[in-house]
Amino acid sequence: QSALTQPASVSGSPGQSITISCTGTSSDVGSYNLVSWYQQHPGKAPKLMIYEVSKRPSGVSNRFSGSKSGNTASLTISGLQAEDEADYYCCSYAGSSRWVFGGGTKLTVL
Amino acid sequence: EVQLVESGGGLVQPGGSLRLSCAASGFTFSSYDMHWVRQATGKGLEWVSAIGTAGDPYYPGSVKGRFTISRENAKNSLYLQMNSLRAGDTAVYYCARGTYSYMDVWGKGTTVTVSS
Numbered sequence: 001q002s003a004l005t006q007p008a009s010v011s012g013s014p015g016q017s018i019t020i021s022c023t024g025t026s027s028d029v030g031s032y033n034l035v036s037w038y039q040q041h042p043g044k045a046p047k048l049m050i051y052e053v054s055k056r057p058s059g060v061s062n063r064f065s066g067s068k069s070g071n072t073a074s075l076t077i078s079g080l081q082a083e084d085e086a087d088y089y090c091c092s093y094a095g096s097s098r099w100v101f102g103g104g105t106k107l108t109v110l
Numbered sequence: 111e112v113q114l115v116e117s118g119g120g121l122v123q124p125g126g127s128l129r130l131s132c133a134a135s136g137f138t139f140s141s142y143d144m145h146w147v148r149q150a151t152g153k154g155l156e157w158v159s160a161i162g163t164a165g166d167p168y169y170p171g172s173v174k175g176r177f178t179i180s181r182e183n184a185k186n187s188l189y190l191q192m193n194s195l196r197a198g199d200t201a202v203y204y205c206a207r208g209t210y211s212y213m214d215v216w217g218k219g220t221t222v223t224v225s226s
Contacts, residue, residue, distance in 0.1 A: 003154065036212040038155070045204060045219060046147075046155065051212035089155050093210050097160060097168040099145070104154040 004029065004090055004102035011108040017078040020105045022090030023071060028100055030071040034093035037066060037075045040104075041086045049088075050075060077107070085109040112136035112215050114205050119220030126195050130220055132188040132205030137215075140183035145208045146190050148201035149219075158203070159190065173199075195224045 005023040012018040022029065022037075029035055033053045038046035048057050050066035053073060063078045073092070077084055090102040118130040132144070146158040159179040160168045167179045178191040188205050200223050206213035 003156075034211050038213075040155075045216040046206075046213075047216070048212055048214045051214075057212075057214060091155070091157075091213070097162075097166075098170060099157040099160070101147075101155040101157060 002100070004092060004100055006088075006090060006102040006105045008103070009106045009108065011110055012077075012080045013110045014080050014082065016080050017076060018080060018107065019077075020075045020088055020090075020107070022073040022075070022092075022102045024073075024092055024100070025071055028092040028094040029068065029073050031095065032093045033068065035066070035068060035073040036091045037064075037073075038089045038091065039084075039086045040089065046089065080109050082109050112207075114207065114215055114217035116203060116205050116217045116220035119203065119222045121223045121225065122195055123226050124196060124224055126224070127191070127193045128195065128222060130190040130192070130203055130205075130222070132190075132217060134186045134188065134207070137207070139181075139186040142207050143209060144179075144181060144188045145206045145213055146177075146179060146188075147204045147206055147213070147216075148199075148222075149204070150198075150201040153201075156201075160208070161188070192222070195222075197224050200224045 037050040040046045053068045054066040115133045145160045161179045176194045180189045202219040204219045207215040
């Protein structure tokens with residue numbers, strides 16, 4: 001099972017919006033609406049930000065949103081804030097009780 | 111407070127074994143699937159194993175046959191027995207509470223270093 005493909009880095013200025021893509025295959029992202037996104041600050045554990053493609057856990061800002069088209073899922077962060085600077089990982093259920101993560105995207109807030 | 115605390119990491123020689131533990135608190139442990147996820151220094155997250163509420167284990171090909179996940183619901187504990195360790199297994203190992211949809215609670219991780 002290969003890792004999902006994410007851009008290595010994205011950047012944006014405070015207040016702007018950015019989108020991080022996550023490309024898989026018809027065996028994972030394309031087959032299931034079970035894509036989740038995680039935020040990880042340096043030295044910290046990952047934090048769930050989006051699940052089931054577009055749902056937000058309680059306590060996560062509505063500036064974070066998710067979507068999916070075909071084999072590609074996307075995470076959009078609007079109204080960028082300095083605290084959003086972190087690494088972001090997508091994850092998809094891949095069938096047969098297996099999961100696959102993306103390679104991660106470093107978000108820089110300029 | 112919902113919490114997961116990993117332990118058992120350390121330095122081990124190639125070919126050696128190590129057993130990681132994860133202590134759960136603040137929720138009904140027996141009602142949740144659980145995962146192990148690892149992260150090598152400077153690298154991304156990698157799913158390592160999962161176990162269902164009935165104790166059914168699941169692994170990716172990279173660790174199948176070498177790692178064994180188990181749980182002891184009476185002790186609110188998750189375990190990962192790692193055998194035939196390789197340098198490539200060096201990473202921070204996280205336990206996480208999860209479903210098919212997400213992993214919503216994570217521990218702080220325990221570091222495993224495989225080196226001679």
